[in-house]
Amino acid sequence: MPLTIGLAQMRCEKGAIAANLAAIQRTLQASADQGVDILCFPEASITGYNDPTHYPDALLALDGLEVVRFVALTNETSITVLAGLLEANPAGKPYITQIVARAGKLLGFYRKRTIPADEAHLFAPGPTAAPIFPHPTAPFGISICADIESAAVFAESARHGARLIFEAAAPGLYGAQETRDWRAGYEWWRGECFTKLARYARENNVHIAVATQAGRTSDEDFPGGGYVFAPDGTCLAETPDWSEGILYTTLPLS
Numbered sequence: 001m002p003l004t005i006g007l008a009q010m011r012c013e014k015g016a017i018a019a020n021l022a023a024i025q026r027t028l029q030a031s032a033d034q035g036v037d038i039l040c041f042p043e044a045s046i047t048g049y050n051d052p053t054h055y056p057d058a059l060l061a062l063d064g065l066e067v068v069r070f071v072a073l074t075n076e077t078s079i080t081v082l083a084g085l086l087e088a089n090p091a092g093k094p095y096i097t098q099i100v101a102r103a104g105k106l107l108g109f110y111r112k113r114t115i116p117a118d119e120a121h122l123f124a125p126g127p128t129a130a131p132i133f134p135h136p137t138a139p140f141g142i143s144i145c146a147d148i149e150s151a152a153v154f155a156e157s158a159r160h161g162a163r164l165i166f167e168a169a170a171p172g173l174y175g176a177q178e179t180r181d182w183r184a185g186y187e188w189w190r191g192e193c194f195t196k197l198a199r200y201a202r203e204n205n206v207h208i209a210v211a212t213q214a215g216r217t218s219d220e221d222f223p224g225g226g227y228v229f230a231p232d233g234t235c236l237a238e239t240p241d242w243s244e245g246i247l248y249t250t251l252p253l254s
Helices: 017-033 065-075 145-149 153-158 183-204
Strands: 002-007 039-042 080-087 097-104 104-112 140-143 164-169 209-212 215-218 221-223 226-227 235-238 245-251
Touching: 002 017, 002 226, 017 065, 017 080, 039 164, 039 183, 065 080, 065 097, 065 104, 080 104, 080 164, 097 140, 097 209, 104 140, 140 145, 140 153, 145 164, 145 183, 153 164, 153 183, 164 183, 183 209, 183 221, 183 226, 183 235, 226 245, 235 245
Parallel strands: 002 039, 002 209, 039 080, 140 164, 164 209
Antiparallel strands: 002 245, 080 097, 097 104, 209 226, 215 221, 226 235
């Protein structure tokens, strides 16, 4: 049966948890009207992508009030929803985590495994196991931003039964905000997705779908970009530019 997915290109202000949850709620309501089965928000969409030493109050626990509020948003819908946060780690550096909820229940989570060298002092990599999330039409896996550099993350998810892998991303753009070249940033991230994710889709015979933070935050900008790649590597759908919005696509899964 076909599967309809939504990919949110969302501006996620750093530390603005209440405002980000309100934006997630609006997008969830709009997606319910579109008959969406799975809705993916970008990396760190709840907390914003921030330096945890500057925003210690934006580190969340999986059983904390903010996560409870997010999960409650899914209570009146059948949509499976993926959203991101910076997760407090009592044993050390925080994790970058994507959580999954449906019908008012937290179904599970994935912690980013690939931490870039320039952020290794801020975040801990997640464990090597790749969880697979059940869904009546398509069991799915999750990758987060810099995981795009690791073919093993995608291969492992496919090997464990994923038919669809969501890439939730927030790749910060370099250079001064005042002179930001949005098109160059957007085209750079689009090229990364078309080069690497299209190949992983072909190699593993899976669909791969991308949701990216978009727009200007207090001290960093993000390129946006939503993409869906078929198992043969072709792009089935993409956003037209770096603007905020939702990309809806129906996948012909059986």
